[in-house]
Amino acid sequence: MLPKEIEQTIEAATRRYPQRRGACIEALQIVQRHHSWVSDDDLKELARLLQMTTDELDGVATFYNLIFRKPVGTHVILLCNSISCWIMGYERLREQVTARLGIAFGETSADGRFTLLPNVCLGACDHAPAMMVDEDLYGDVSPATLDPILHQYGCAGTPGKGDGERTTADHEHQAR
Amino acid sequence: MGNERPLTMNIRPGEPPPDLKGYERAGGYTAVRKALRDMTPKGVTALVKDSNLRGRGGAGFPTGLKWSFVPMGEEAPRPKYFIANADEMEPGTFKDRLLLEGNPHQLIEGMIVGSYAIEAEVAYIFLRWEYREAERLLTKAIAEAYAGGYLGRNILGSDYHLELHVHISAGRYMCGEETGLLNALEGKRATPRYKPPHPVISGLWGKPTVVNNVETLCNIPHIVNNGVEWFKGLSDTRDSGTKLYGVSGRVRRPGVWELPMGTTIGALLEEHAGGMRDGFRFHGLLPGGASTDFLTEAHLNVKMDFESVSKAGSRMGTGTMIILDDRTCPVGFVGNLEAFFAQESCGWCTPCREGLPWTAKILQALEEGSGQAGDLERLALHTKFLGPGLTFCPLAPGAMEPLGSALKYFREDFERHIRERRCPWR
Ligand code: SF4
Ligand code: FES
Numbered sequence: 001m002l003p004k005e006i007e008q009t010i011e012a013a014t015r016r017y018p019q020r021r022g023a024c025i026e027a028l029q030i031v032q033r034h035h036s037w038v039s040d041d042d043l044k045e046l047a048r049l050l051q052m053t054t055d056e057l058d059g060v061a062t063f064y065n066l067i068f069r070k071p072v073g074t075h076v077i078l079l080c081n082s083i084s085c086w087i088m089g090y091e092r093l094r095e096q097v098t099a100r101l102g103i104a105f106g107e108t109s110a111d112g113r114f115t116l117l118p119n120v121c122l123g124a125c126d127h128a129p130a131m132m133v134d135e136d137l138y139g140d141v142s143p144a145t146l147d148p149i150l151h152q153y154g155c156a157g158t159p160g161k162g163d164g165e166r167t168t169a170d171h172e173h174q175a176r
Numbered sequence: 177m178g179n180e181r182p183l184t185m186n187i188r189p190g191e192p193p194p195d196l197k198g199y200e201r202a203g204g205y206t207a208v209r210k211a212l213r214d215m216t217p218k219g220v221t222a223l224v225k226d227s228n229l230r231g232r233g234g235a236g237f238p239t240g241l242k243w244s245f246v247p248m249g250e251e252a253p254r255p256k257y258f259i260a261n262a263d264e265m266e267p268g269t270f271k272d273r274l275l276l277e278g279n280p281h282q283l284i285e286g287m288i289v290g291s292y293a294i295e296a297e298v299a300y301i302f303l304r305w306e307y308r309e310a311e312r313l314l315t316k317a318i319a320e321a322y323a324g325g326y327l328g329r330n331i332l333g334s335d336y337h338l339e340l341h342v343h344i345s346a347g348r349y350m351c352g353e354e355t356g357l358l359n360a361l362e363g364k365r366a367t368p369r370y371k372p373p374h375p376v377i378s379g380l381w382g383k384p385t386v387v388n389n390v391e392t393l394c395n396i397p398h399i400v401n402n403g404v405e406w407f408k409g410l411s412d413t414r415d416s417g418t419k420l421y422g423v424s425g426r427v428r429r430p431g432v433w434e435l436p437m438g439t440t441i442g443a444l445l446e447e448h449a450g451g452m453r454d455g456f457r458f459h460g461l462l463p464g465g466a467s468t469d470f471l472t473e474a475h476l477n478v479k480m481d482f483e484s485v486s487k488a489g490s491r492m493g494t495g496t497m498i499i500l501d502d503r504t505c506p507v508g509f510v511g512n513l514e515a516f517f518a519q520e521s522c523g524w525c526t527p528c529r530e531g532l533p534w535t536a537k538i539l540q541a542l543e544e545g546s547g548q549a550g551d552l553e554r555l556a557l558h559t560k561f562l563g564p565g566l567t568f569c570p571l572a573p574g575a576m577e578p579l580g581s582a583l584k585y586f587r588e589d590f591e592r593h594i595r596e597r598r599c600p601w602r
Binding site: 022024029063065066078086121122137 | 361
């Protein structure tokens with residue numbers, strides 16, 4: 001069962017569309033914000049709320065790459081693999097992330113902390129290569145700045161800055 | 177009179193955008209006032225038509241003309257919808273982000289005026305999920321606009337009503353295509369729809385709907401405030417207004433700038449982006465995102481406007497250029513693009529669903545040194561079979577633009593991959 005407050009947020013979302021199903025992509029996101037992914041049970045519940053069949057809703061859920069139908073780690077890394085980032089060193093960055101976390105695209109680290117996913121252009125090409133961790137955007141990511149970023153989200157294998165506190169230098173690498 | 181850079185004059189990178197008070201102090205929402213008080217909806221559309229404003233999302237369709245197709249008056253189907261396409265996802269494009277984060281009220285004002293012009297009751301901002309900061313700022317600005325009486329019922333005491341919502345999308349490039357976007361907004365897979373009927377006649381939930389790009393809409397308040405002649409005077413060319421141009425790749429200062437429409441490619445590259453970085457030479461460029469044809473050194477004097485770029489054999493697209501340098505492999509470059517398009521194909525029609533992965537595989541094979549005689553001919557064949565008119569939507573023909581032009585301008589580089597059985601850049 002979905003908690004009452006989630007149901008209420010979804011109800012509010014349906015009021016922004018003339019048909020209940022108009023809110024289904026938003027509803028999937030609302031569930032995902034709470035459960036980090038959309039399970040089969042959640043999907044069934046949602047379909048009932050939105051007056052859709054489960055298959056219909058799954059057809060939508062599986063179309064959109066930012067709806068997760070499999071469990072993900074505590075933090076989701078979206079690494080831009082589009083053209084400007086590719087030019088500016090995406091491949092090296094990808095190798096470094098993979099080496100640090102021991103995961104390839106689509107995988108979750110053994111400790112359940114990180115999931116690594118490719119993403120199309122993040123609209124930060126003037127700061128390529130770029131990536132997002134959860135809702136935070138990072139631009140001009142270099143081999144030197146990647147480790148402190150990962151460290152910030154609790155990657156044990158990466159050196160932090162000094163005692164590992166978040167420093168202002170970390171924030172300077174945020175694109176905007 | 178207006179400013180030379182109307183769209184960005186109130187944007188200070190690194191600072192929060194103007195709030196309602198700040199925006200009003202800078203002359204904000206006077207266009208809504210003027211339109212609702214002194215102009216008829218048809219009058220607004222006529223003004224925008226006269227201004228010669230063309231869509232800034234890539235296709236360049238005249239905005240006022242689009243609005244003029246919407247059925248008007250008592251008989252028109254209702255509600256009508258007005259949508260801002262803020263799903264900026266064309267690889268290499270990062271201009272709308274600046275407008276969304278830098279001055280959300282400007283977009284909202286443009287949307288109110290546009291909605292009034294077509295007598296829309298409901299408006300949506302279709303925003304890609306990754307633009308988190310924009311969502312936060314837009315939500316706040318919309319609440320302020322409601323509180324200020326610019327949205328909701330009886331706007332500024334008139335009998336015009338408008339509700340404005342933000343729709344947060346969940347990925348997929350197809351959402352940027354007008355009819356794919358409509359399906360996504362209806363809570364469906366973002367496959368494109370058959371046209372006709374065009375969305376202006378039968379769009380969202382079968383009702384008349386206008387979809388405009390963010391940058392396009394940000395021009396509207398300024399056109400209403402300052403008039404057609406002023407707007408035309410901003411430009412260095414026959415297409416009116418300013419344009420947000422961007423440059424990315426191995427240049428000294430990648431970035432985005434508002435400049436007169438028609439600024440030349442060379443000026444953008446040298447004066448604004450600071451030229452190539454030390455140790456890198458210019459080899460070519462895509463003028464406006466992934467789905468535009470390559471241009472080369474011979475085109476540095478070309479003006480970046482719709483007409484001039486298309487005369488040069490490409491398209492201005494989104495106006496955000498991607499630079500290919502001499503130390504980046506053109507085959508790898510195009511391979512990255514085709515892998516993107518293959519991934520983002522919605523799978524609806526066969527040439528695109530089957531053809532794009534095929535081109536991506538051939539390009540990958542060339543990169544890995546396993547290219548074969550005949551590969552370049554096979555690639556060329558695809559540029560024909562996936563060309564305009566042979567697929568259900570423009571994704572596939574768009575994907576063929578960089579490929580076809582690369583085969584033309586960088587043929588020797590492609591041939592070397594086959595001859596030497598390796599990528600000379602690796
Ligand atoms: S061209 Fe590609 S993206 Fe467009 S409808 Fe066909 S399969 Fe879908
Ligand atoms: S290509 Fe990576 S942010 Fe645009």
